[in-house]
Amino acid sequence: MVGQGVLRECLLDPGVECVNIVGRTASRVQHPKLKEVIHQDLLDFSSLEGELSGFDACFFCLGVSSVGMTESDYQRVTYGITMAAAQTLSRLNQEMTFIYVSGAGTDSSEQERSMWARAKGKTENALLRLHFKAAYMFRPGIIEPPHGAKSKTASVRVIYSLTEPVLPLLGRIFPSYTSPVNRSDAACSK
Numbered sequence: 001m002v003g004q005g006v007l008r009e010c011l012l013d014p015g016v017e018c019v020n021i022v023g024r025t026a027s028r029v030q031h032p033k034l035k036e037v038i039h040q041d042l043l044d045f046s047s048l049e050g051e052l053s054g055f056d057a058c059f060f061c062l063g064v065s066s067v068g069m070t071e072s073d074y075q076r077v078t079y080g081i082t083m084a085a086a087q088t089l090s091r092l093n094q095e096m097t098f099i100y101v102s103g104a105g106t107d108s109s110e111q112e113r114s115m116w117a118r119a120k121g122k123t124e125n126a127l128l129r130l131h132f133k134a135a136y137m138f139r140p141g142i143i144e145p146p147h148g149a150k151s152k153t154a155s156v157r158v159i160y161s162l163t164e165p166v167l168p169l170l171g172r173i174f175p176s177y178t179s180p181v182n183r184s185d186a187a188c189s190k
Contacts, residue, residue, distance in 0.1 A: 003061035053092040066116035104141035
């Protein structure tokens with residue numbers, strides 16, 4: 001869901017020359033600036049090195065809900081996939097700015113009782129040690145879904161459908177816990 005919003009805004013921004021997305025499935029988005037690479041093994045990017053060099057920035061938006069996951073499975077996705085991509089990118093693009101979408105409540109001390117908070121903290125700490133021009137960690141709370149974007153996680157979709165009518169109110173009452181996505185009038189075709 002976050003990645004859909006970031007992709008949309010990058011494609012609409014005239015300052016962004018090209019966008020290269022890597023995923024296991026096609027996005028179904030068509031745009032002259034967009035190049036899409038379908039890649040099944042997100043723990044190994046070595047075969048894509050030619051496709052991943054020459055970039056200024058990376059918005060890393062992959063994430064899953066920890067609900068129902070074992071700690072090792074959640075670590076594999078949150079830390080393993082993120083670091084596999086980031087290590088490859090930092091080696092190929094040392095002038096890159098890396099933007100990681102983390103989450104509110106992330107624990108940088110890696111001591112929190114919640115396994116997801118420890119995993120996100122471990123990931124953030126490891127990213128900050130890599131050789132990027134800059135690395136930024138964003139910790140959004142509740143994200144207002146942009147332009148009809150839907151989460152791939154069923155439980156998250158249910159929560160959003162139940163809270164959608166009150167999200168604007170929550171944003172006004174608790175602005176530091178909600179994150180609206182820029183809602184431009186122009187549309188990307190799907």
